[in-house]
Amino acid sequence: MSAAEVRKVGVVGLGTMGAGIAQVCVQAGIETVGHEVSEELGERARERIAHYLGRGVEKGRLTAEERDAALARLTTTTDLADLADCDVVIEAIVEDPEAKREIFRALEEVVGEGAILATNTSALSVTAIAQETERPERVVGMHFFNPAPVLPLVEVVRTELSSDEAVEAAYGLADRLGKEPIRCNDTPGFVVNRILIPLLNDCVRVLDEAGVSPEDLDKAMTRGVNWPIGPCALIDLIGVDIHVHASEALHDALGEPRMAPPERLVRMRDEGLLGRKSGRGFFAY
Numbered sequence: 001m002s003a004a005e006v007r008k009v010g011v012v013g014l015g016t017m018g019a020g021i022a023q024v025c026v027q028a029g030i031e032t033v034g035h036e037v038s039e040e041l042g043e044r045a046r047e048r049i050a051h052y053l054g055r056g057v058e059k060g061r062l063t064a065e066e067r068d069a070a071l072a073r074l075t076t077t078t079d080l081a082d083l084a085d086c087d088v089v090i091e092a093i094v095e096d097p098e099a100k101r102e103i104f105r106a107l108e109e110v111v112g113e114g115a116i117l118a119t120n121t122s123a124l125s126v127t128a129i130a131q132e133t134e135r136p137e138r139v140v141g142m143h144f145f146n147p148a149p150v151l152p153l154v155e156v157v158r159t160e161l162s163s164d165e166a167v168e169a170a171y172g173l174a175d176r177l178g179k180e181p182i183r184c185n186d187t188p189g190f191v192v193n194r195i196l197i198p199l200l201n202d203c204v205r206v207l208d209e210a211g212v213s214p215e216d217l218d219k220a221m222t223r224g225v226n227w228p229i230g231p232c233a234l235i236d237l238i239g240v241d242i243h244v245h246a247s248e249a250l251h252d253a254l255g256e257p258r259m260a261p262p263e264r265l266v267r268m269r270d271e272g273l274l275g276r277k278s279g280r281g282f283f284a285y
């Protein structure tokens with residue numbers, strides 16, 4: 001299947017990432033079915049998407065008619081069987097290998113022969129997920145960045161078992177969604193997290209080593225290196241818990257000491273200082 005032939009997309013899990021991905025799909029004119037574990041969570045995701053589309057109208061990025069048309073393309077369900085006629089399904093459930101394996105096995109039972117199955121995992125092996133399926137050639141990674149409606153990058157991850165057709169269809173779909181995809185192999189952290197996670201960990205270690213405040217560290221990197229955002233503000237945006245989890249996964253996979261989460265971040269996570277989402281991290285929000 002080519003990306004141009006994709007008429008319907010399924011998104012499994014409508015949390016932070018899944019709701020954002022579903023929003024991007026309906027805004028690009030593609031009929032989308034979102035799957036959640038309860039009707040209430042599905043409804044909540046729809047409300048969040050409606051809210052963000054409404055903000056887009058206020059800011060003049062889309063018209064009220066375009067918002068209504070986009071919302072009309074979205075249905076939600078708690079029954080995976082409703083994804084039967086999807087050409088591509090993007091999985092964005094919790095980062096739990098067994099839960100993901102279970103979803104992929106269940107998806108295979110319902111989707112058609114030609115459907116492509118993508119995972120949005122940040123840190124799990126796409127190959128291990130693919131190997132659970134009968135037809136691993138149609139499994140790829142489509143790694144969106146948070147917030148999915150805003151950040152243009154999608155890492156299209158190919159395993160050794162992925163077919164060229166599946167990789168190109170996923171790449172073409174990301175392109176149709178208005179994103180800027182890249183292709184990469186299924187290695188720990190893919191491209192961005194492999195580089196960013198140890199780099200941000202180094203920044204946090206420098207806080208203590210150099211006796212510098214978070215404000216001054218961010219000033220150093222924005223004023224001295226022209227980063228668009230300082231490292232502490234970036235970790236607050238990502239979420240301290242998410243960053244620690246990703247560091248642990250990368251450290252488990254590759255074993256470099258720089259990849260292990262710094263003590264300070266583990267403490268912040270344990271104290272609930274998670275960044276923007278908890279109202280306090282390195283900075284107060």
Ligand SMILES: NC(=O)c1ccc[n+]([C@@H]2O[C@H](COP(=O)([O-])OP(=O)(O)OC[C@H]3O[C@@H](n4cnc5c(N)ncnc54)[C@H](O)[C@@H]3O)[C@@H](O)[C@H]2O)c1
Nearest residue numbers: 013014015016017018036037092093094095120121122146
């Ligand atoms: N948050 C990020 O910054 C980010 C960025 C890129 C990729 N990711 C990856 O995206 C995935 C989702 O992350 P998130 O931050 O959106 O998580 P989240 O906790 O916000 O959302 C996960 C959603 O999946 C739902 N869910 C759980 N089990 C399900 C199932 N069996 N069927 C259907 N829905 C189910 C949950 O109810 C929840 O709404 C993870 O694999 C994560 O690694 C996250």
